[in-house]
Amino acid sequence: MTRKPYRAPQRWSWWLKNPAYRRYLLREATALPLFIYALVLVTGLYRYTQGQLAFTRWLEALQAPGWLVFHAVAVAACVLHAATWIELVPKLLVVPGISGRSIKRGHQVAALIGSALVLGAALVSWPLAGGAS
Amino acid sequence: MSDSIAIYVARYRPGQDEAPTEQRYDVPLSTDLSVLEALNYIKDELDPTLAYRWSCRMAICGSCGVMIDGEPRLGCKTFLREFADRGELHLRALDNFPVERDLIADVERFMDHLETVKPWTVHNSERPVSEGEYRQTPAELERYQQFSQCINCGLCYAACPQFGRDDSFLGPAALTLALRYNLDSRDDGSAGRMAALNADEGVWRCTFVGYCSEVCPKDVDPAQAVNRGKVASTINYGLNLLRLARGEHDT
Amino acid sequence: MKRSNEPVAWGLFGAGGMLLALVGPGLVVATGFLLPFAEPAAAFHAVDALIAHPLGKLLLLAAIALPLYHTVHRLHHGLQELHAPLPHGLVALLCYGSATVLTIASASWLLVR
Structure with missing residues (x-):
């Protein structure tokens, strides 16, 4: 008897039909706003090298509603990234004698402290201009 | 009802x-x-x-x-x-x-991949029976025991979009068994298995979707095994660079 | 089987992912919402002070370069997941190439200062 196996090549839409795959691609999609955010940082550094006036222009540009909306999206993406990333850390970091749950908790606490430190440092070194500019 | x-x-x-x-x-x-x-x-x-x-x-x-x-x-x-x-x-x-x-x-492809990683204990030299059994402490058993629960059912392959796109990927169960034997204190076959793990078709096709571990009926957690394989392969890559820098051969 | 060079990309991806997980949300809020509304001269001098120190330069470069490598790695693999009809090698070159060019540019700007 001859064989005639049926083959169904994967379609581009494979991820639409299963919630686990949709969650996975949402996690990967956090890279898009965060990539643009990294480009914003590069631009800021470049404008800084052009002097104080150029740097001030850059700061003013970032006050535009469009950029504020973008940064709100970037914060959400980064929080989702952090949550999903730390969820997976115990699978890679296996330390005998320390449970995966403790490793996850440790990273969650470290992330809260880390973000708080950055925010604290920013508030100390960049005095807010009272909302006016 | x-x-x-x-x-x-x-x-x-x-x-x-x-x-x-x-x-x-x-x-x-x-x-x-x-x-x-x-x-x-x-x-x-x-x-x-x-x-x-x-x-x-x-x-x-x-x-x-x-x-x-x-x-x-x-x-x-x-x-x-x-x-x-x-x-x-x-x-x-x-x-x-x-x-x-x-x-x-037709799970033939999965069977081929299993064979590639030599999922059995490899010994450099066979010990005569008179020297007794290969002994192992509970701690040594604990290191790989979870990964030895695999029953080769192939559910993780059906869950893996990377294997779905290109079935040359060794896939979750084969890579898990590779780690299971590499972690076994009685085994000497680690170097041979690393060659398979280090390839694109080895651990590097995996993008940590994680669904393989969700569907595993024996709680083996293949996603953990594959990604620990990435850590092992990265260390292996660094050591190989050192060897190349000293003028030795690529492994 | 041929040894993959993916460990290099994966190492940078992992470092960037860890950095973004540990300080990312604070960093985005700081530069996206606080910095634009800071007193411009004070903000400029704060950056001056940070860059004056070698460690400050290094931190700033890490905050730019590692997220770049992290995100291009995911975008590169994501395009494959979605069956983008683009040559794999070209996508890899554009992704990791752009991250490398921007990293070198940023490093040189920091060193000139």
Whole structure:
């Protein structure tokens, strides 16, 4: 008897039909706003090298509603990234004698402290201009 | 709870069908009936032409994996009562494999990949029996025990979109067994297995979707194993760079 | 089987992912919402002070380069997941190439200062 196996090549839409795959691609999609955010940082550094006036222009540009909306999206993406990333850390970091749950908790606490430190440092070194500019 | 349930089975008869099409069977519902037992009922009472694989009925042989409502699961470990409220469920052969006939997937590719990683203890030199057994402490056993629970059912391959896109990827179970033997204190075959792990078709095709671990019926956590394999492969890559810098050969 | 060079990309991806997980949300809020509304001269001099120190330069470069490598790695693999009809090698070159060019540019701007 001859064989005639049926083959169904994967379609581009494979991820639409299963919630686990949709969650996975949402996690990967956090890279898009965060990539643009990294480009914003590069631009800021470049404008800084052009002097104080150029740097001030850059700061003013970032006050535009469009950029504020973008940064709100970037914060959400980064929080989702952090949550999903730390969820997976115990699978890679296996330390005998320390449970995966403790490793996850440790990273969650470290992330809260880390973000708080950055925010604290920013508030100390960049005095807010009272909302006016 | 109604007294019967509609089971839609994707049927594929080579030479007769161009592609699988669903056929409906009505099976009497009872709370302790598994999907596998329902298939046996269909075969015995309704349609003797239905083809599917099974053997042990107790989640050890790994033969009866099918897609149940789109999820890779073992037929023997899934019960009809879960679907009683909806009154129907849909079965098809495991995704990402060619369909041989009806619910039978051709898992040859998976078997090839298993063989590639030499999933057995490799010894550099055989010890005579007079020297006694290869002993292991409980701590040494603990390092790999979880990964040795794999029953080769292939559900993780049906869950893996990377294997689905390109079946040259060694895939979750084979890479898990590679780590299982590399972590075994009695084994000397680690260097040989690393060559497979280090390749693109080895651990590096994996993008940590993680669904393999969700569907594993034995809680083996293949995603953990594959990603620990990435750590091992990265260390191996660094050591190899050092060797190359000293003018030694690539391994 | 041929040894993959993916460990290099994966190492940078992992470092960037860890950095973004540990300080990312704070960093985005700081530069996206606080910095634009800071007193411009004070903000400029704060950056001056940070860059004056070698460690400050290094931190700033890490905050730019590692997220770049992290995100391009995911975008590169994501395009494959979605079956983008683009040559694999070209996508890899564009992704990792752009991250490398921007990293080198940023490093040189920091060193000139």
